[in-house]
Amino acid sequence: MKIINCKVIVTCPGRNFVTVKIETDEGVYGIGDATLNGRELAVVSYLEDHLFPCLIGRDPQQIEDIWQYMYRGAYWRRGPVTMAAIGGIDIALWDIKGKIAGLPLYELLGGRSRDGVMVYGHANGVDIEETVDEVAKYIDLGYKAIRAQSGVPGIPSIYGVTEDKMFYEPADEGLPAENVWSTEKYMNHTPKLFEKLREKFGFEHHLLHDAHHRLTPIQAARLGKDLEPYRLFWLEDVVPAENQENFRWIRQHTTTPLAVGEVFNSIHDCQQLFSEQLIDYIRATVVHAGGITHFRRIANLADLYNVRTGCHGPTDLSPVCMGAALHFDTWVPNFGIQEYMRHTEQTDEVFPHDYSFKDGYLYAGSAPGHGVDIDEKLAARYPYKRAYLPVNRLEDGTLYNW
Template structure:
């Protein structure tokens, strides 16, 4: 928000604790917060903390209660459920979060449970977004036809590319659904440009998920959108306006990973401002370039 973002996706580490896998630190925070003996995960050969859907669902409202008390209602908040709770729990969560006026609640149910959105819609006015796991028209069409979602956020390449995405945007516009294309930390700069061009060409553009790029990416891919105070600015070059500098790309050989894509996608921050594993997924509105 210090960089001008007014639309912020708020995720959690360990149910409101530090975004870390340090078991001792997590246990200490939980004990201090609840004055109880912290529980460890079931014995397993795989180390780490395990996801508890019930604990998660109880913690999310406390997260937004804290944020609204601290920041008021001038900032728009987004939360991603990642389809990790039962449909009934998702419905209860959406109802509980109404008072905090989220910009939208993302992926409350899994694609195989989309019929539950009818019940959710009947019981909650929390705006809903869906789509990053969708791969075909039969998944998103009934949701748009029946006005069961407010934002469609498919991954553009997963549904077939720019042309199918543009058709989806037009169909959504006819039914009052806005776009919010998937823009995770591992999307390429070309994918980012495709998303923003779709945004600029769609009257029903809603919001664009965006993960900041490091200097290496911008060096190798000249023409990336410029981000300023939560707005994305494209250039006026032909096509998507982006290119690849192969000479500079040669400076970043792929050895044991993707150094050029290491843009903080697994970085977590401490406290209630912790973001998810998808990195500092700043979500910004987009304007046309000023020049």
């Protein structure tokens, strides 16, 4: 079997997605997600101009060798653009291998470790009262775990809070939006949210929260300590993770579980966090971590240090990524939880899939491969639209982490 054609399909059924399609001389094809929100066309160029020419004529079943060729052969390794491109190809190759074998992807990885994959949804509101109401809606939908984000008095707009409660998309058409941020106001307000949630719903459901890289280590330590009475499932992305030693300070001062990694793209990004047991959950995505081949290595290393997986699963990655992640989650022994932001009806029509949700769990389908396809004719109706994620400024105008 040989690879005879590779192409990229860029479509925007509400937001931009980058899909890799790899075709073989035996009529079997596979698709992968290579989306990088706000930098989509950079990945397209990397794929079309640099990787695809090297794939033609290769055996698609040699996944490991192809991965090493794309990674080691570039010399300039890692980075989100490179790894998203490699990840998209890798997912497509695993899809092909599953179809050749006639098996769902999780069987190729070693079979089921669980029946269903526990997921969490995103509840948010402009204030605490609205967030409480939104959490109640997710509980009514059967969710066992809910991430809660609330607007903060004195901050006009904030990450994680949107008018469209179910299909959150932070990117804006045109140039980036500029938000205003105050760490002090946020830290004073957030414990009140979780105090109210536990008062209303008790401790039966898991609650999560995302600080989105905006705190210093001492601020993160204080917030984690303030939230300890409310027993969060995790506190996510409290500081920018480039300096992994920051987590030493946080770990010394709070027992609130810590999660990080949605912007990671290599096992090297998390090696110290694992070996020093500074985090509890690794949140890398299958796409941005270089595909299933590399993310499996990350998860195996994490398992040595009692770190569990919590795959990033936002709406700015396509159902192809979700399908691949669910098969990975179904297999991986040190699974923790899976983020599940629902896609719009338009997106689901473009990407038909066989995974399903019931009573707080997602279930990977039994179709060969990862069980997600793309309707190319329908995708063509939704052309690319330039969009950027927002930027943040402090109240004095200083550019800050979004």
